[in-house]
Amino acid sequence: MSESPPERPLGAQISHMLKSRGVDVIFGIPGVHNQEMYRGIEEAGITHVLARHEQGAGFMADGYARATGRPGVAYVITGPGLCNTLTPLGQAYSDSVPVLAISSCLGETAATRGQLHQMKDQEGAARTVCDWSETARTADAAYALIDRALMEFQSARPRPKHISVPIPLLQARAAGHDPAPLPTAPLPKASGTQVTDLAAQIRAAKRPLFIFGGGAKGIDFAAPLLARWQAASLTTYAGRGIVPADAPLHFGAYLARGSSADMIGQADLVIALGTELSEVDLWRDKLGHSGTLVRVDIDPQVLSDRHRADVTVLGDCAALLADLGAALPDTGATDWDAGAVAKQRHMWRAEIMTERPGIVPVADALRAALPADTMIYSDMTQFAYAAKEIWPMARAGHWHHPYGFGTLGYALPAAIGGAVARRGLPTVAIAGDYGFQFTLQELGVAVELGLPLPIIVWDNGKLGEIEASMVRAQIAPNAVIQRNPDFIMLARAYGAYTAAPGSLDALQKDVTKALAADGPTLIYVTSDIAGA
Structure with a gap:
């Protein structure tokens, strides 16, 4: 006892x-x-x-x-x-x-x-x-x-x-607490009947489509199952990495593209796992499905939302997918075309390059410089808005962003928490010039702890996303340009290392150096670096 x-x-x-x-x-x-x-x-x-x-x-x-x-x-x-x-x-x-x-x-x-x-x-x-x-x-x-x-x-x-x-x-x-260990409590699980019925639906479908959200990020075995069933897939921003970006029938993290509704409309069976399909997942009112919609989640409120799924399963996504794998061991044949999927991914990437000029090349260069197990924490900034769509993740749960509440100032302190948890593993913060100033004082914590944390500050000299929104709404842009401090001098005052790369090659070298440093490095990047 x-x-x-x-x-x-x-x-x-x-x-x-x-x-x-x-x-x-x-x-x-x-x-x-x-x-x-x-x-x-x-x-x-x-x-x-x-x-x-x-x-x-x-x-x-x-x-x-x-x-x-x-x-x-x-x-x-x-x-x-x-x-x-x-x-x-x-x-x-x-x-x-x-x-x-x-x-x-x-x-x-x-x-x-x-x-x-x-x-x-x-x-x-x-x-x-x-x-x-x-x-x-x-x-x-x-x-x-x-x-x-x-x-x-x-x-x-x-x-x-x-x-x-x-x-x-x-x-x-x-007196002290009861020393007895806290008992384990499993998540709810789909019934055997639900698994059998869903397996039959997948087997009968000509164009099954899986949508993975952040609630499914613990799944690391989806790819072989989807390949076996010849099912297509999409992910929310938070679900990136569950399916490899180069999987032949994977549409990527482009769920929020308006035209993704057309792709979803081509499916005769849509299975959404661990996602609210919320405004910040879709940026539209309707998912776009015309076939059967199945929702799988541990939150009953999600299962009764406006999308009105035809089939709802209250249960753990990982357990359900594993059970489906056992119930469907044979290889399927569907009408999805890998060439058409790849073409659509290419078109969406081109859209983003047009909408946010100069960001995609920087994101590509940064990704090439980072180890595959890097964990990234981003802020509400235009760089992240583009990157979270086009940046293919090697594994799930390694890019964290303030998706729903949408708070400025998230990236730096959250990355500090992540770096404390992941000593010896690469962690990166990405913030905009405005949002960084919400919590920049936490730079002192990273210095104090000696965290090898690259902090990329993307400076476009304005509240760029707000300015663009005002222009679209035919509002004269007001209060969207601020006077920034000298970020390099500010970081040095805290005792951090600094870098101001003038080219993509220099950015890659500075990031590599920062990951090996004995303290944080503020890497100041201006929006014209891609043209340097």
Whole structure:
């Protein structure tokens, strides 16, 4: 029988509990109101990463979670500390990222006003961007809420949770948590009948088409199955890498191209796995299907959305695809033509080159310089908008972007979280000149930790995407050109390495050098580099 943990202040007990549950890193900022949470961090053997702003801490926890598949944890203070974290929590919610934010809170607010960091409803504020937000009123409640969060991360769609713990409770001594391991909880699984029926539909289809989303990124065996069944495929941006880019019947990550609706309309069976088919996946109202639509997801809300699938399967995508592989061992024959698929991919790439001149050659050069296992974190910037369509990924889950919530300032802190998780493996941040300034102070964290992190800042001297949108809407572009700092001097002030390549060849050399450095390198790239 396990020995019960010794009595400690609850703040220390929480850190020890997290360590026993597999948490090795916490991102955050200590303050007077949450200092008790820091009492046990070192004793528990947890690494703490000191952010420069709570928004950075939240994005670092997000980046860590995306890199590892394990929960990213952030410690923040009452009131403004939590409020600063709401933006990254909202991003984690929209992109299904397991982030756990633990904050302190005041012991009493109803009868007393004017307290430091006081809010009207701290728990409710976090609830607007989290799966849930609760306040622990006892030590046992704190332990139960932590276990609830960790259990739900592994047994349901992973979305951020927030736990508030009153300051007096953090200070009070408490018995330790139950040392028994957290039980495993499997994801829901398709029934045998559902597998059999879907296998029959695939066998009968003349043009089956699979659409893979970010919820299917754990699948690494799709390619041979699709080849066996002669099925075509598309991915969302988040699903890139599930199917090799050079697979003969793979349309690529061009789902958001308007004309992809025409290709989808040619399919007599469309099977969408792990994707919301949301606005930011499609950028149109309708998918474009005319044949049978099958939706597979672990979130029942997705299965009842506006697309109104003909068949819905509440279950884990990977398990279903594996079961289908066993149920359909024979080779199929379909009407898809590999030449037509390749031609369509080429046309879409040409469209992007026309829409965003100068970006594709830079993306191609950058990709050629990076190892295949590089993990990339991008910001809301024109470079990323083009690259996430045309950049073929060697493996899934290695390009992370603020897809749904669409927050500026994501790339740098999230990449720091990813680099902390992937010590010894290549990690890259890509940001625009404007978005980079939202969280540039986190450059100090990368320097402090000695992370070999290339940070590519794409400078077009303006809010280029907003300007283009205003012009399309026949609005005179206003407030879209800003005065930028000297990014090179700014990075040097933080102690980072710098580079300003004047050609694509120089860019490749600078990136290679940055990956081998003993600290971060800001690589300043202007939009005219492709013509140099």
